[in-house]
Each structure stands twice: as structure tokens, then as C-alpha cells.
Amino acid sequence: MAIKVHGNPHSPAAQRVIVCLEEKGLEYDTVLIDLRSREQKKEPFISINPFGQVPGFEDGDLKLYESRAITKYIAHVYADKGTPLLLEGPKKLGTLYLWLEVEVQKFDASAQKIAYEILVKPVKGMTTDEAAVEQLIVQLSDVLDVYEARLAESKYLTGDSFTLADLHHLPVINNLYKTKVKSLFDARPHFSAWCADILARPAWKKALEAKY
Structure with a gap:
């Protein structure tokens, strides 16, 4: 039975x-x-995820939800396929x-x-809370300083190999590249690289090109 991802682009x-499946070549x-x-709040989807949030995942008779749990499952069960995303x-x-x-x-x-405030709220016709964004940017800046120090020591977060730890960041980083937050990335050369x-x-x- 085929692997199925119930979601939205x-x-x-x-x-x-999706990117985890692509890395594995599945x-x-x-x-x-x-x-x-x-x-997502209706049947049949909530039979997969009772919390009513995408994605839902099926691998044969196994049903999973929570994206990070799903990627860990994929990385372990299909460890011999595609890109090794774990470490020994x-x-x-x-x-x-x-x-x-x-x-x-x-x-x-x-x-x-931040992505929700800047990118999602306007689409929903809601007003971005600029004060909240500025506070969140301060918090994120402190976090990025730690990343910058780590990435000055190694190519990827866990060393020389691309792993799930790197992969999990991709969607949000991609979204924030479209906002003023990118200047925070650019100010940290190792993080930016x-x-x-x-x-x-x-x-x-x-x-990004996945068809639904």
C-alpha cells in the first residue's frame, strides 16, 4: 500500500x-x-488526526500525525533509503x-x-500585531546567536552531515525569507550560509512543487 500524505501545499x-519523503526517495x-x-476538522480526516490539523500520514495500515513524529518514523523505518537523516x-x-x-x-x-503574524494574518484579513512581532524578533535574535556560534564550528547542526535536525527548519526558514526577518539571517554569515x-x-x- 502506498504512503499517503493528507495535507495542503x-x-x-x-x-x-514531504521533504523528508523526497530526501528518502520514497x-x-x-x-x-x-x-x-x-x-481538517471533519471526517474522514479526523479519523487520522483527531486534533484536526494537517498533515495526516498513512503507511499501509499505520496512521500518524504530528509532522516531526512522522519524519522520525520515516527516517528510522526507511533508514536504508536515500539520504541518511539519523546518526549512529x-x-x-x-x-x-x-x-x-x-x-x-x-x-x-x-x-x-512571526510567520503567522506577518504572513498568515494578512491572508485571513486579520491585523498583524507589530508589537508582538518586534518582541518575537528579539527572542529569535537571541536564538540565532546560538545557531551562529554552532554553525561556525560545523557545516550542519549536528556535524558534517545533513540530518533531521536541519530538515525540520526548512519550511519556516523558507517562509521567513520572504519577510524582514531575513535581515537577521543575513547578519549572521554562518547561519545565512x-x-x-x-x-x-x-x-x-x-x-515545494508537490502536487495535491
């Missing part, structure tokens, strides 16, 4: 799953979930797990909220 979380089918009509050995795994948490707890905690590197990956370009 505008969803960063769905993009995260075949998959996409199922469009119409977010405007709130299809307890110390290397420790570093990988660390940066996976940093992405969620530190980077995304600020970056995704890392962004350019991962955004240029063929798998990411394919993910």
Missing part, C-alpha cells in the same frame, strides 16, 4: 513531511485537505536529539509565531 508541517501519494472549508552512536544521537529539541523549543517557538545550503537541496525544491 501551504502547510509548513505538511512540507516538512514514492507517495498526496491527498488535498481544504483548510478554507475546514475539511550514543554521543552523536545525543547531539541529534538536542538539536531536534532546540528547533521545536527555541527556534520554532519564535519563528513560526547554512540556510542557503539547505534551501538549495533538490528534495526541498521538489517538496
Whole structure:
């Protein structure tokens, strides 16, 4: 049975799953979930994700949700396919797990909220909270200083190899490139070079072109 991704091309979380599948060179089918009509809150989708958020994921009779859980599953189960996205050995795994948490707890905690304020709210006819954006930018700047120091030491977050820790950043970084936040990236040469590197990956370009 084919792998299926139930999502939307505008969803960063769905993009995260798609790029992981592309890095692994796996075949998959996409199922469009119409977010405007709130299809994600209705059956049959909520039988996959009871929280009513994209993406939903099927691999045979297995159903998963939460994009980062899905990518971890893909990386482990299909470890012998495509790009190795994990690391071997307890110390290397420790570093990988660390940066996976940093992405969620530190980077995304600020970056995704900024993207929502600047990019999503206007589309929904809502007003961007500029004061909140400025506060979030200060928070993100502190986080990026830590990234800059790390990336001055290694090409990727966990060392010399591209892993899930890098991959998980792609959708939000791509979105923020379209905003004034890019100046924060440009001001940090190692972080900026890392962004350019991962955004240029063929798998990411394919993910952006995924058809639903």
C-alpha cells in the first residue's frame, strides 16, 4: 500500500513531511485537505488526526500525525533509503536529539509565531500585531546567536552531515525569507550560509512543487 500524505501545499508541517519523503526517495501519494472549508476538522480526516490539523500520514495500515513524529518514523523505518537523516552512536544521537529539541523549543517557538503574524494574518484579513512581532524578533535574535556560534564550528547542526535536525527548519526558514526577518539571517554569515545550503537541496525544491 502506498504512503499517503493528507495535507495542503501551504502547510509548513505538511512540507516538512514531504521533504523528508523526497530526501528518502520514497514514492507517495498526496491527498488535498481544504483548510478554507475546514475539511481538517471533519471526517474522514479526523479519523487520522483527531486534533484536526494537517498533515495526516498513512503507511499501509499505520496512521500518524504530528509532522516531526512522522519524519522520525520515516527516517528510522526507511533508514536504508536515500539520504541518511539519523546518526549512529550514543554521543552523536545525543547531539541529534538536542538539536531536534532546540528547533521545536527555541527556534520554532519564535519563528513560526512571526510567520503567522506577518504572513498568515494578512491572508485571513486579520491585523498583524507589530508589537508582538518586534518582541518575537528579539527572542529569535537571541536564538540565532546560538545557531551562529554552532554553525561556525560545523557545516550542519549536528556535524558534517545533513540530518533531521536541519530538515525540520526548512519550511519556516523558507517562509521567513520572504519577510524582514531575513535581515537577521543575513547578519549572521554562518547561519545565512547554512540556510542557503539547505534551501538549495533538490528534495526541498521538489517538496515545494508537490502536487495535491
